[in-house]
Amino acid sequence: MHNSTLFFRDGDPFWTLRDQVIPELSKRRNRILQIWSAGCSTGQEAYSLAMMTESHPALRDWKVTIHASDLEEPVLRQAEVGSYTASEVRWIPEPLLNRYFVRRGANFTAGPDVRRGVKFSMFDLSGQWPDSPQMDVIFARNVLIYVKNQEKVIQRIREKLAPDGYLFVGLGPLASPQLEDFWEGFSPRFSPKSCCFVRDDFPGSSEGRNS
Numbered sequence: 001m002h003n004s005t006l007f008f009r010d011g012d013p014f015w016t017l018r019d020q021v022i023p024e025l026s027k028r029r030n031r032i033l034q035i036w037s038a039g040c041s042t043g044q045e046a047y048s049l050a051m052m053t054e055s056h057p058a059l060r061d062w063k064v065t066i067h068a069s070d071l072e073e074p075v076l077r078q079a080e081v082g083s084y085t086a087s088e089v090r091w092i093p094e095p096l097l098n099r100y101f102v103r104r105g106a107n108f109t110a111g112p113d114v115r116r117g118v119k120f121s122m123f124d125l126s127g128q129w130p131d132s133p134q135m136d137v138i139f140a141r142n143v144l145i146y147v148k149n150q151e152k153v154i155q156r157i158r159e160k161l162a163p164d165g166y167l168f169v170g171l172g173p174l175a176s177p178q179l180e181d182f183w184e185g186f187s188p189r190f191s192p193k194s195c196c197f198v199r200d201d202f203p204g205s206s207e208g209r210n211s
């Protein structure tokens with residue numbers, strides 16, 4: 001299913017964002033953070049990112065924007081509605097579910113605190129890329145396998161990532177020998193399970209990358 005997604009999919013990327021990336025970035029940024037969920041499907045990834053940042057003590061009073069984009073309008077409309085079944089929300093830790101979602105009948109709807117920073121838009125990763133600011137964090141998870149001109153898209157993603165930013169991909173690209181050129185421009189950071197990469201020109205990149 002090419003639109004299939006989950007809240008906090010694979011866990012580790014989100015815990016790495018919370019425990020490693022945000023503490024590092026919050027020391028280098030001044031109260032503004034730009035995050036991109038590229039290929040956001042029905043919104044679970046974007047709202048998971050919003051829950052991680054909204055509840056983070058290091059980001060109190062920060063302006064965090066989650067730019068969430070997808071190629072398909074129907075999934076974006078569903079993402080904007082932000083209403084999920086009990087089965088869909090089962091991966092949300094209970095304290096976060098209680099804090100950020102409102103129960104309406106059998107469904108759970110994203111509440112104002114988790115919606116505030118999330119902006120959905122239609123964008124084809126294989127199409128024209130408009131000029132726009134670089135991102136501090138990019139989640140391009142479980143989407144690269146679907147795009148045309150994969151190498152070009154990966155190059156564009158690299159340009160769109162701030163030199164000291166963080167890219168999270170899905171588990172698939174880690175095992176894909178066809179994506180060798182992709183790894184030329186990036187280095188792994190943190191544990192392999194985090195699926196987190198930084199650009200080769202990441203500041204201090206020769207020191208303790210995998211620490």
Ligand SMILES: C[S@@+](CC[C@H](N)C(=O)[O-])C[C@H]1O[C@@H](n2cnc3c(N)ncnc32)[C@H](O)[C@@H]1O
Nearest residue numbers: 002003004005039041071124125126141142146
């Ligand atoms: C399997 S879902 C992944 C959702 C989420 N990133 C995750 O990891 O759970 C892949 C999404 O990528 C979108 N997609 C596929 N090709 C795309 C493209 N060229 N540009 C933007 N989005 C695309 C699909 O519409 C789909 O919603």
